[in-house]
Amino acid sequence: MKIDSDFSTEKQCIVIDIGTKYTKFGFATEHSPRCIIQTQSEIDGMIVTDFYNCIDQQKLTLALTKFIHRLFYKHALIAPKEKKVIIVESLLSPTKFKETLAKILFINYEIASLCFVPSHCVALFTLGISTALVLDIGYKETILIPVCEGVPVLKLWQAMPLAGESVEKQIKNQINVNELTAEKSTNDIIEDIKVRSCFVTKLNRSKNLVEGKDVNPLTTDASYHINGEISITIPGRVRETAYDILFEENIDEMSITTMILETIKNSNVDMRLKLAENIFLIGGTTIAKGFKARLKEELQEKVNSSKYQNLKISKFKFHIAPVYENYVAWLGGSIFGSTNNLNILSQTRENFLKENFIPDWPTTHTRPKVEQ
Ligand SMILES: Nc1ncnc2c1ncn2[C@@H]1O[C@H](COP(=O)(O)OP(=O)(O)OP(=O)(O)O)[C@@H](O)[C@H]1O
Ligand SMILES: [Mg+2]
Structure with missing residues (x-):
């Protein structure tokens, strides 16, 4: 149209x-x-x-x-x-x-x-709204900027080098594709593996996997074919855990989840609820299967911790983008x-x-x- x-x-x-x-x-x-x-x-x-x-x-x-x-x-x-x-x-x-x-x-x-x-x-503009907490998770980094009545609140911006590239690094560390670079570059193959076979798992399963506990049902291994000849096996565990890096806290206790909570905490009291209920996720990495559900779970769990309890936020709402x-x-x-x-x-x-x-x-x- x-x-x-x-x-x-x-x-x-x-x-x-x-x-x-x-x-x-x-x-x-x-x-x-x-x-x-x-x-x-x-x-x-x-x-x-x-x-x-x-x-x-x-x-x-x-x-x-x-x-x-x-x-x-x-x-x-x-x-x-x-x-x-x-x-x-x-x-x-x-x-x-x-x-x-x-x-x-x-x-x-x-x-x-x-x-x-x-x-x-x-x-x-794609939603027809003017106030939201906009989070762009593309390739290199995650950038968060709240926008109020169409104006970016620059004093509250936050960025972290966590996005598609970090997930690809995780996969690269666990799968050896170096010798398979026939026509496509290694990076393209890794990206393809990420998009086609990896997904963001649920919070509970992720916790169990980190602790080495059994998860039920087990994620099956996947075969990835290059040029219809070479085949590599992507272990189920890699498929399921590659995205977890986005939710791990660094030494400053920052992750994509805490970025959102910190911004809400640092914004005006009357804006907090509005931002929590108007989160807009953009950027290619947010398309990953399970990403939004996991982020919601993470936010819900973290907001009940002693650090963020005072925010008194019970619900986070994400807008649905009209296109990819x-x-x-x-x-x-x-x-x-x-x-x-x-x-x-x-x-x-x-x-x-x-x-x-x-x-x-x-x-x-x-x-x-x-x-x-
Ligand atoms: N369907 C998908 N599933 C998972 N990841 C995807 C999907 N489609 C794109 N991506 C990933 O999204 C990233 C690219 O997103 P985007 O185009 O928003 O980034 P960019 O604008 O180039 O980077 P940045 O915004 O960081 O400058 C790549 O890492 C790509 O692998
Ligand atoms: Mg971009």
């Missing part, structure tokens, strides 16, 4: 969500991305993946330029020139990344206008692109060349100024 808009195909606005692992690309007003590709570039035969943490400025510019070229000309089959572009970004993404991307898009690819929108805020969680933020960007706010908050090429500056998303209640 396509939402009616006054954009002609020529002027249609492009929405890009550059995740640390996957980039989602599509057109504003559409309900799903046209393509989702791995975020990576090749420089002199070397694969560059982590754009956000690339310290070498020259390398970042080259990797991003090549990536944008591949994205537009190989996958999307559209020229970026004179297009309006929306970039869905994490509020925590480094300024250097943002500035480099803006320069490349405006100068090398001559786009007409650019707008950066924060993923946690625009994700809420890995592209909810993208969809939010697409909805934003169909509103008049796009023109108000975008920077045009003309202005960028004059000012060399990209405005930030408003993080207060002041409305963006409309030029008379």
Whole structure:
């Protein structure tokens, strides 16, 4: 279904969500991305993946330029020139990344206008609500930001390096696939094993497994085939416990569960219940089977501990995303692109060349100024 808009195909606005692992690309007003590709570039035969943490400025510019070229000309089959572009970004993404991307898009690819929108805020457009505790669990890290009346509460943000990558590391440590890398890379195989054969187990079973007790019924081993020839066995225990890392507390007693509880605890008393009853989980890792049920169990158990008893919260409620969680933020960007706010908050090429500056998303209640 396509939402009616006054954009002609020529002027249609492009929405890009550059995740640390996957980039989602599509057109504003559409309900799903046209393509989702791995975020990576090749420089002199070397694969560059982590754009956000690339310290070498020259390398970042080259990797991003090549990536944008591949994205537009190989996958999307559209020229970026004179297009309006929306970039869905994490509020925590480094300024250097943002500035480099803006320069490349405006100068090398001559786009007409650019707008950066924060993923946690625009994700809420997909639900039509403006207050929620938004938790993005993608590949590299989990980022939690409460959003109140559409405004991100930045003093309460929290992040931890726990997400898809941590689960894959667990699997990698327990299964030897190094010698099987025929066509696919080891990392791709591990990810495939994770998505196809692993799941998030119930809290009780996880406790029993940690203590070495018997669980009933036992999870069966799975056979994973590569190119229809090589087969590896994924032990039931690995299938069932790989995701447990997301719920284990680190030395500071922090985990995904305690992140949520700490944020609720640190927020205004009158906001606590509202946040607990409006939790919105986004990001690909939350699609894993059993993830939401387990997180609910963990929260319910932990909130009754002495540390959080005073919160007096008896129920946690999760919103159901209208599409797969890995592209909810993208969809939010697409909805934003169909509103008049796009023109108000975008920077045009003309202005960028004059000012060399990209405005930030408003993080207060002041409305963006409309030029008379
Ligand atoms: N059906 C699924 N089951 C389990 N995991 C999944 C599923 N689909 C995607 N994932 C995992 O979600 C992760 C990617 O999610 P997402 O696209 O939200 O991340 P990203 O935006 O690239 O990363 P980040 O938000 O951390 O920058 C990968 O680790 C992928 O394996
Ligand atoms: Mg993401």
